[in-house]
Amino acid sequence: MSNFEQYDVVVIGAGPSGALASSLLVQKGWRVLVLEQQRFPRFSIGESLLPQCMAYLAEANLVEALHQDAATLGFQFKNGAAFHRAGYDTAIDFTKKFSAGPGTTYQVKRAQFDKLLADNAQRQGAEIRYQHSVKSYTDEDDGATLLVEDAQQHAYTVKGRFVLDASGFGRVLPKLLDLESPSNFPLRSAYFSHFRDNITDASFDRDKILITVHPEHQDVWYWLIPFSDGTASIGVVAQAARFSAHKDAEPSEILNCFLEQDANLKRLLAQRELIGPARSISGYSANVSTLYGPHFALLGNAGEFLDPVFSSGVTIALKSASLIAPLVDEYLRNEPVDFQQRYAQPLQAGVDCFRTFVSGWYDGRFQDVIFYPQQNEQVTAMISAILAGYAWDTDNPYVAQSERRLAVLAQLCRS
Numbered sequence: 392m393s394n395f396e397q398y399d400v401v402v403i404g405a406g407p408s409g410a411l412a413s414s415l416l417v418q419k420g421w422r423v424l425v426l427e428q429q430r431f432p433r434f435s436i437g438e439s440l441l442p443q444c445m446a447y448l449a450e451a452n453l454v455e456a457l458h459q460d461a462a463t464l465g466f467q468f469k470n471g472a473a474f475h476r477a478g479y480d481t482a483i484d485f486t487k488k489f490s491a492g493p494g495t496t497y498q499v500k501r502a503q504f505d506k507l508l509a510d511n512a513q514r515q516g517a518e519i520r521y522q523h524s525v526k527s528y529t530d531e532d533d534g535a536t537l538l539v540e541d542a543q544q545h546a547y548t549v550k551g552r553f554v555l556d557a558s559g560f561g562r563v564l565p566k567l568l569d570l571e572s573p574s575n576f577p578l579r580s581a582y583f584s585h586f587r588d589n590i591t592d593a594s595f596d597r598d599k600i601l602i603t604v605h606p607e608h609q610d611v612w613y614w615l616i617p618f619s620d621g622t623a624s625i626g627v628v629a630q631a632a633r634f635s636a637h638k639d640a641e642p643s644e645i646l647n648c649f650l651e652q653d654a655n656l657k658r659l660l661a662q663r664e665l666i667g668p669a670r671s672i673s674g675y676s677a678n679v680s681t682l683y684g685p686h687f688a689l690l691g692n693a694g695e696f697l698d699p700v701f702s703s704g705v706t707i708a709l710k711s712a713s714l715i716a717p718l719v720d721e722y723l724r725n726e727p728v729d730f731q732q733r734y735a736q737p738l739q740a741g742v743d744c745f746r747t748f749v750s751g752w753y754d755g756r757f758q759d760v761i762f763y764p765q766q767n768e769q770v771t772a773m774i775s776a777i778l779a780g781y782a783w784d785t786d787n788p789y790v791a792q793s794e795r796r797l798a799v800l801a802q803l804c805r806s
């Protein structure tokens with residue numbers, strides 16, 4: 392390896408946003424280097440995809456590979472979301488959504504899913520260096536230079552005409568360039584693991600994520616994401632203070648303790664067996680002061696991360712890659728590009744729509760909409776489209792005027 396190398400695009404991180412952006416840019420003929428600090432496959436949280444993802448995966452010709460490998464990799468077909476609150480069940484069917492586009496997707500093991508995307512980018516021509524970690528960023532007139540450290544702690548520099556930060560919670564450029572800004576959401580934590588679920592209830596629908604509201608605390612909720620091999624990802628989310636009584640306990644004890652508190656989950660998961668280490672993550676909601684600079688843009692979680700509740704993370708990550716790739720292509724061809732108008736604003740519009748419904752979930756308004764017993768078919772289709780990830784479809788009135796529409800709907804449901 393020479394001391395100084397030059398690429399058209401250097402991508403930090405080979406997660407979903409980095410892998411998709413790399414695929415799309417090599418398809419346009421650019422030399423792309425991906426620097427990934429871990430070895431793949433590696434664990435990542437965030438297993439429930441939304442159907443909107445499939446449209447972005449199609450841009451990188453990945454849908455066929457996903458369908459083909461799904462069964463072998465334990466990926467579970469997914470067509471909606473089920474909800475449970477204090478003895479009451481309801482479900483949203485994504486195939487009956489308002490917006491055009493795919494209505495089904497998968498619940499994926501992220502270690503395998505992320506590897507599938509990264510391998511695809513590599514096959515299409517991106518160079519990926521695993522266990523190479525980006526340490527610093529220096530902006531220059533004609534691009535940016537990154538200081539990189541490999542697994543043997545050898546440091547070297549590499550130059551990109553443009554840099555895409557797809558480092559997820561690593562948030563490399565927000566930290567290095569002081570772009571971090573606080574999230575509007577309070578500090579929340581999640582405890583989670585993979586289980587052999589051993590669910591015997593024949594009415595349990597493995598084709599849907601199950602979201603359960605804690606029987607006493609509306610701001611505490613659980614996810615149950617079944618896979619096709621009899622395993623499942625299970626987790627609980629609450630404000631960090633709710634876990635403080637358990638501060639000396641192991642993550643698996645905390646998770647099990649909360650699972651026992653909901654009667655339905657306790658019954659469904661009576662035979663569960665923990666098959667992986669239980670983990671926790673805290674303070675994951677984050678924001679930035681800008682999504683781009685002279686020679687960089689932030690993708691996926693390296694930009695903003697809202698909240699896990701509606702599984703919007705990977706969808707937003709893939710949307711950011713799909714939006715940025717054609718703009719970087721134009722930029723590299725020396726065409727003027729307005730990143731504010733064509734990247735930050737459109738990306739933010741969908742994120743803001745999700746934000747409305749996430750806020751409404753925690754303050755209880757959106758929960759009351761979801762659990763309202765006399766659903767209106769047309770309204771449900773519009774809500775279903777948002778939960779399926781179509782948060783950029785402004786033909787949907789609940790996207791175009793999300794705040795006002797949610798407020799009115801919640802009021803109707805409550806009265």
Ligand code: FAD
Pocket residue numbers: 403404405406407408409426427428429435436437438439440441523524525526557558559560561562563581672675690691692693696698699701702703704705706708
């Ligand atoms: P990542 O997938 O995080 O990839 C970033 C990559 O960058 C990593 O591989 C990392 O190793 C690498 N990296 C970091 N630092 C460096 C460095 N210095 N140098 C080189 N490489 C580096 N989303 C969903 O869609 N569905 C869900 O069900 C869901 N559940 C979630 C549950 C919880 C509790 C949380 C916290 C999040 C959840 N998410 C979910 C969100 C989802 O995990 C993320 O939004 C998604 O992984 C973001 O993808 P990304 O490409 O931006 O980053």
